[in-house]
Amino acid sequence: MSTMTQSDLPGVGMTPGNIRSKKLPLAMNLAVAVVAFGLAAAIVYGFGIGNWVLVVVLGWVLYLVGLLIAASRVEGRRAARNRAWRSLIYSACILAILPLASVVWTLISKGVQRLDGDFFNSSMNNIGARDPGGGAYHAIIGTIQQVGIATIIAVPLGVLGAIYLVEYGRGRFANTVRFFVDVMTGIPSIVAGLFILSFWVLIVSPWFNNGEPRFSGFAAALALSVLMLPTIVRSTEEMLRLVPGPLREGAYALGVPQWKTILKIVVPTALPGIVTGVMLAIARAAGETAPVLLVAGGAAAINFDPFNGNQSSLALFVYQQAGDASKYAPARAWTAALTLVAIVLILTIAAKMLARRNSLTR
Amino acid sequence: MAKRIEASNVTSYYGSFKAIDSISMTVEPKSITALIGPSGCGKSTFLRSINRMHEVLPGARIEGRLTIDDQNIYDADVDVTAVRRMIGMVFQRPNPFPTMSIYENVVAGLKLNGVKKKSHLDDAAEASLRSANLWEEVKDRLGRPGAGLSGGQQQRLCIARTIAVEPQVVLMDEPCSALDPISTLAIEDLMFKLKDRFTIIIVTHNMQQAARVSDKTGFFSIDKTGDPGRLIEYDDTQKIFSNPTQKKTEDYITGRFG
Numbered sequence: 049m050s051t052m053t054q055s056d057l058p059g060v061g062m063t064p065g066n067i068r069s070k071k072l073p074l075a076m077n078l079a080v081a082v083v084a085f086g087l088a089a090a091i092v093y094g095f096g097i098g099n100w101v102l103v104v105v106l107g108w109v110l111y112l113v114g115l116l117i118a119a120s121r122v123e124g125r126r127a128a129r130n131r132a133w134r135s136l137i138y139s140a141c142i143l144a145i146l147p148l149a150s151v152v153w154t155l156i157s158k159g160v161q162r163l164d165g166d167f168f169n170s171s172m173n174n175i176g177a178r179d180p181g182g183g184a185y186h187a188i189i190g191t192i193q194q195v196g197i198a199t200i201i202a203v204p205l206g207v208l209g210a211i212y213l214v215e216y217g218r219g220r221f222a223n224t225v226r227f228f229v230d231v232m233t234g235i236p237s238i239v240a241g242l243f244i245l246s247f248w249v250l251i252v253s254p255w256f257n258n259g260e261p262r263f264s265g266f267a268a269a270l271a272l273s274v275l276m277l278p279t280i281v282r283s284t285e286e287m288l289r290l291v292p293g294p295l296r297e298g299a300y301a302l303g304v305p306q307w308k309t310i311l312k313i314v315v316p317t318a319l320p321g322i323v324t325g326v327m328l329a330i331a332r333a334a335g336e337t338a339p340v341l342l343v344a345g346g347a348a349a350i351n352f353d354p355f356n357g358n359q360s361s362l363a364l365f366v367y368q369q370a371g372d373a374s375k376y377a378p379a380r381a382w383t384a385a386l387t388l389v390a391i392v393l394i395l396t397i398a399a400k401m402l403a404r405r406n407s408l409t410r
Numbered sequence: 411m412a413k414r415i416e417a418s419n420v421t422s423y424y425g426s427f428k429a430i431d432s433i434s435m436t437v438e439p440k441s442i443t444a445l446i447g448p449s450g451c452g453k454s455t456f457l458r459s460i461n462r463m464h465e466v467l468p469g470a471r472i473e474g475r476l477t478i479d480d481q482n483i484y485d486a487d488v489d490v491t492a493v494r495r496m497i498g499m500v501f502q503r504p505n506p507f508p509t510m511s512i513y514e515n516v517v518a519g520l521k522l523n524g525v526k527k528k529s530h531l532d533d534a535a536e537a538s539l540r541s542a543n544l545w546e547e548v549k550d551r552l553g554r555p556g557a558g559l560s561g562g563q564q565q566r567l568c569i570a571r572t573i574a575v576e577p578q579v580v581l582m583d584e585p586c587s588a589l590d591p592i593s594t595l596a597i598e599d600l601m602f603k604l605k606d607r608f609t610i611i612i613v614t615h616n617m618q619q620a621a622r623v624s625d626k627t628g629f630f631s632i633d634k635t636g637d638p639g640r641l642i643e644y645d646d647t648q649k650i651f652s653n654p655t656q657k658k659t660e661d662y663i664t665g666r667f668g
Contacts, residue, residue: 218468297463298505298568302519302575303495312522316509 072115072122080118084111108139152389159386162379168387172348172365177374184384186350187365190265191391193354194344194361195334197269198276203326205273206280207315213281214288215310226285232278237271241339244271249343263345265354268361271339276329283325287318323403331392337363362388413479413496413578413609414439415460420474421638422455422464429455431638432474435628442601442610444620444647447630448662452639453613456630457581460611461497462490478579495523498577502584504564506556506571513552515567519575534574542570543600562593569600573608580604582612586619598623617663621651629659 088107092098112135120128167183175182209229213222244267253262291314299309315322340346345358346368360368362384369381415437422429430452437443445453458464459472462483475482483493506515514521516535525531535552539545544566548559556567565585572580582601586594594616601610601623614620620627628644643650643659654660 292505294501294503294505295507297466297499298501298507298571299518299522300463300466300491301461301494301499301501302522302571303491303493304519304522305491308522313507313509317507319509 069124069127070122072119076118076122077115080114081111084108084114112136112139155382155386155389158379158382160383162383163386167380167383171350173350175348177372179374180376182376182380184362184365184380184387186347187360187362187384188387188391189350189352190268190340190344190347190359190361191334191363191388194265194269194272194340194359195330197266197354198272198333199326199330201269202273202276202280202329206277206326206329207284207322209277209281210284210288211310211315213285215306215314229278229281232274233282235275235278237275237336238338238342240271240274241342243274244268244339244343262356263343263358264356265344265351265359267343268340268359269354271343272333272336275336275339276333279329279332280326283328284318284322287321287325288314290321291317320400320403323399327396327399330395334388334392335363337361337367340364341367362391415579415609415611416475416477416480417456417460418475418477420456420459420472420476422452422459422472423470424467425469428638430459430630431640433641435641435644437609437611437626439609440605440607441625442605442612442623444624444627445611445613445630446615446617446620446627446662447639447642448632449615450635450639451630451632453630454583455639457499457583457611457613460579460581461494461499463494463499465490495519495575496577497579497581498572498575499581500565500569500572500583500585503588504561504568506559506564506567508555508557510556511553512548512556512559512567515556516570516574518571523575538570538574541573541600541604542566543596543603544570560593562589562596565589565593565597566600569597573604577608579609579611582610584613584615587615594619617651621647627651629654629656629662631658631662 085103085107088103088110092103092106112132115135116128116132119131123131166181168188169185170181170183171186172182172184173186209225213226217225248267248270249263250261253264253267254260256262295313295317296309299313300306304312340359340361341364344361344364346364347358347360351357351359365384366381366388369377369384372381417436418434419432420430420434421432433452433456445457447453455464460476460483464470464472472484474484476484478493478496482488507518510518513535516538517525517531520531520534525534536545536549539548544563547563548554548567556564559567565588569580569585586597589597598619601612604610612620612624624647626645627647627650629642629650630639631642632639643654643656645655650659651663654663
C-alpha cells in the first residue's frame with residue numbers, strides 16, 4: 049500500500065479545529081411554530097375542510113418541516129438531521145400516549161356517574177329495564193375468583209415450565225414444548241372457551257353433579273389459565289435467560305446444588321421481570337369476555353361459589369350492559385369498565401412494589 | 411487442611427472440539443501454582459476441570475484422572491456438589507449475587523448448604539471478610555447490596571464468599587484482570603495470607619503476577635488456532651522465569667511470542 053495520510057481520507061464536512069456551531073435561536077423556533085399553525089388554520093378554515101383537530105395535525109407537520117428547513121440553513125445538515133429524528137421520536141411518543149390518555153379520560157368521565165355505593169353493594173338480581181339502580185357486586189366477585197383461581201393454576205405451571213426450558217430442557221423435547229407454547233400464544237380466547245366447554249363442562253363436570261353438565265366460575269378460570277399459560281412461560285423464559293451464567297456458576301462453585309441455585313439465586317434475580325409477565329397475563333385474563341360467557345354462563349345474582357353454578361365477570365358485565373336496551377345500562381357498563389381497569393392497575397402496582405421490596409435498592 | 415491435586419492425562423472437549431490434550435501435573439498442598447500462556451490455550455478449561463465446572467457447559471466432557479488426595483473426582487459415585495464444596499472458585503469478573511446484601515453474599519454458600527445458626531453465620535461472615543481484607547471497609551454496611559461495592563471490593567467479597575465454606579483448594583480464574591493495580595496488590599497480599607490454609611491455583615495473563623505470587627508455574631500453549639492446548643513446561647516459578655528448559659517457554663516469557 050502506498051502512503052496514505054489522514055488528510056487523504058474522505059472528509060466528514062468539518063473544519064478541523066472549529067468546535068463551535070451555530071444554534072437555532074428560540075425566537076426563530078417560535079416564529080416557525082406561529083407561521084406553521086397560522087398557515088394550517090388558514091388552509092383548513094379557508095377551504096372549510098375540517099375542524100381544530102386537522103389544524104393541530106397539519107400545523108404540527110408544517111412546523112416540523114419548517115423547523116427542519118430553518119435548522120439546515122442555520123445549523124448545518126448533521127444538526128438538522130439530528131433534530132428531525134428527535135422530533136419524529138417525540139411525536140411518535142405523543143401519538144402513542146394519546147389513545148391511552150383518551151381511554152382513561154373517557155372511562156373516568158363516563159364511569160363516574162354510577163360510581164356510588166350501590167354499584168359496589170348490589171347485583172343485577174331483580175333489576176328490570178326501568179330500574180335505575182343495580183350494580184356489579186356479583187361481577188366483581190366473579191372476576192376476582194376466576195382470575196385468582198386461573199393465576200393459582202397458571203403461575204406455578206408457567207414458571208416451572210419456563211425453568212425447565214431454560215435450565216434443564218435440551219434437544220427435541222424442549223424445542224417441541226417451546227413450539228407448542230408459541231402456538232398457544234395465538235389461541236383466540238373463544239377457542240380456549242370452547243375447549244373447556246367440551247372438555248370440562250360437558251365431560252368432567254357431570255361426574256361431580258349427578259350426570260348433569262354444569263357451568264361454573266371454575267370452568268372459566270380453567271379457560272383463562274389456558275390463555276395465561278403461554279404468556280407466563282414465554283416472559284419468564286426470557287427473564288431467566290437474562291440472568292448471567294457467571295451468577296449460576298458462582299453458586300455452583302460454592303457447592304450449591306442446581307435446584308437450590310435456581311430457587312435462591314436465579315429466580316430471585318429475575319423476579320421483577322417475571323412479575324411483570326405474570327401481571328400482563330392477569331390483565332389479559334381479567335379482560336376476557338368470551339370464555340366466561342361460554343363456560344360460566346353469566347349471572348345476574350351473587351354467587352360466591354366458583355365451583356357451582358353460573359357466575360358473571362366484569363368484562364362479561366360490560367358486554368351485557370353495553371348491549372342492554374335499558375337507558376340505565378350504559379352508565380353501568382362504563383362504571384364496570386372503570387372498575388376493571390382500576391382493579392388491574394391496583395394489582396399491577398401492588399405486585400411491582402412486592403417484587404421491588406424483595407430486591408435490594410442500590 | 412489443604413489437599414494435593416494430581417492430574418493425569420486430563421483431556422477436555424467442547425462437543426467435538428478438543429480444548430486441552432493430556433495434561434498431567436501435581437500440585438502440592440499449601441502452595442500457589444500459576445498457570446500462564448497465550449489466550450485460548452486451555453488454562454481456564456483445565457482450571458474448570460479441577461472442580462468439575464467444565465461440564466456445566468452443554469456438550470463439554472472430560473477424559474483422564476484428576477485426584478484430590480488419591481480420590482478421583484471423576485469417579486461415577488462422586489457427588490459433584492461435594493467436590494465443588496471442597497474446591498472453591500473465584501471468577502474473572504466479580505459476580506456477587508445481585509439480590510443479596512454484603513452479609514448475605516458472604517454466608518450464601520453456608521446458608522444454601524443448610525447452615526441456619528445465626529451466631530455461626532455471623533462468626534463465619536466476620537472471619538471470612540477479615541481473611542479477605544474487606545472487613546474494615548464494609549463492617550458498618552453489611553446490609554447494603556454487594557453489587558454496590560467497587561470492582562476490587564466485589565472481587566474480595568467473592569473471595570470471602572468462597573473461603574467462607576472452608577474449601578481445601580481455591581481456584582482463581584484471572585481474578586485481577588478486571589481490577590486496578592491497587593486492588594490487584596490487595597488480592598495478591600491476600601493470596602499469600604491464604605496460602606497457609608489453602609492450595610491455590612491461579613490462571614493469569616500477567617507474568618509479573620505469576621512471578622510474584624506463585625511457587626510453581628505451568629506454561630500452556632497451542633501450536634496453532636484449533637489445536638488443543640498442551641502443558642509445555644511445569645516447574646518451580648524461579649526456574650521457569652530464569653532458566654526455562656523449553657524454547658517456547660523462553661520465547662513467551664521474554665515476549666517474543668504470544
